[in-house]
Amino acid sequence: MSDQDPLPPLVWNSQRVQIQGFTTGLYQIEWLLVMLVTLYVVVMGLPEEGGWGLLLATIAYFGFSLMASRLRFFDDRQRWLLAIHTWIMIGFITWFLYSTEGVTGPLASLYLLAVVTSALTLGVLATLLEVAAIAACYLLLFQLGGTTLMTPANLALVSTNLVVFLVVGYLTAALVKAIQVSNRMLLAMASQDPLTGLFNRRAFTDLAHTIHAMAERSQRPYSVIVIDMDGLKAINDSQGHEAGDRAILDLAQRLKGCARSSDLVARHGGDEFVMLLPDTDADGARQLMKRLLASVASSELQFSIGVASYPEHGVRLEHLLVHADRAMYESKASGGHRVSLQDPVQREYG
Incomplete structure (x- = not known):
């Protein structure tokens, strides 16, 4: 695509x-x-x-x-x-x-x-x-x-x-x-998140299932990415919720800036975002997120990222979201502000 x-x-x-x-x-x-x-x-x-x-x-x-x-x-x-x-x-x-x-x-x-x-x-x-x-x-x-x-x-x-x-x-x-x-x-x-203007959770789910069905028919890969901000609570506590909203908006704009027109970008809730990249394998998604991390190296904005790819990490959209979420928490456990993937051997979930 x-x-x-x-x-x-x-x-x-x-x-x-x-x-x-x-x-x-x-x-x-x-x-x-x-x-x-x-x-x-x-x-x-x-x-x-x-x-x-x-x-x-x-x-x-x-x-x-x-x-x-x-x-x-x-x-x-x-x-x-x-x-x-x-x-x-x-x-x-x-x-x-x-x-x-x-x-x-x-x-x-x-x-x-x-x-x-x-x-x-x-x-x-x-x-x-x-x-x-x-x-x-x-x-x-x-x-x-x-x-x-x-x-x-x-x-x-x-x-x-x-x-x-x-x-x-x-x-x-x-x-x-x-x-x-x-x-x-x-x-x-x-269908839109009122703060960022991105798709909300409901809209992402509707569109993601459509893209998943297309990928199943064409046997083409796609990747799911879960992004969670690091330290948003500390920003809210020390600088106020307006500063926290500005940080969320900053990340939303950066995600939109690195996305193609064919990619889905949504605010999943709170300080968590999710992306779906059609025709992109896990390595391609990881490289994209590494470039995003490098682009904010000089700022205070930090976030942890998890990636899962179809069909490498699962054949159902729900499983891919779970694996990407687990990989995101692995990034947080390793110190944050990094991108992680789970071992494909662990792809069978539930």
Whole structure:
């Protein structure tokens, strides 16, 4: 894994997840539209002109929606497919209105289904474009129906409906955006250590298991490193907790500075940090930590380090963490401010 390889994402892509999660709701909206059209046909009967065309269009629209629900083809690379659904929905509604009572009938508000669908997943701009398309459909339906738009009643009807579509679409899109921002903030609070900005224990565990699974499949090594500060209690007692926090921040910055973009760095709790280095064996991890120790030789910052490597020291992530932790305590027992590894023979734990 190169220095530019990204971590497995612990970032909630709200738009992608929303699109994936909304597909069930989308199909339900489409099927609701089909049910409303079917109910209208049952109650009012097929129109004398274009009735069979309306029936075939309804069957085709339902078949399209049913096929899409079985294929489950929505993901972050196919967002445009959702836009296609909303445009087809607008076309179907326009055909239905043309075949029945036009925009002066009671079901002209069906366009609102397409507006809400777009606002929930595609954003403000796409929704505004669709409202503009709906306005064009209104004009087309008036022209095809042989009536004029330039009457007080028709102007009031069209302008009122379009204003409602714009307001509902904008407010829905704004609400969705606010929810996305709130969810991103909650994710950051749940996955980041508030003092250092590093991943916290929960986030490290989630990502580390993903990297471990990748290493198992590819049979590539990785190393786990446990770092614990030496003398933090003495700093807190003699200089205060603010000085202790500054020392923790100093170490966190140094760990981030020596890590690649593919490496995990997390605060495991208190003055203990943990790193995971993909595609790095025990010797590579030890050399990296020796360079880190040498870089702070002239400062008061001191810490003890333990290293364990997959599969040399174990084949389970939990075992590697235990061995790295034991190696860290060996460093402390030997005087601190050094890096240690356990004998690979001791790798079977538990």
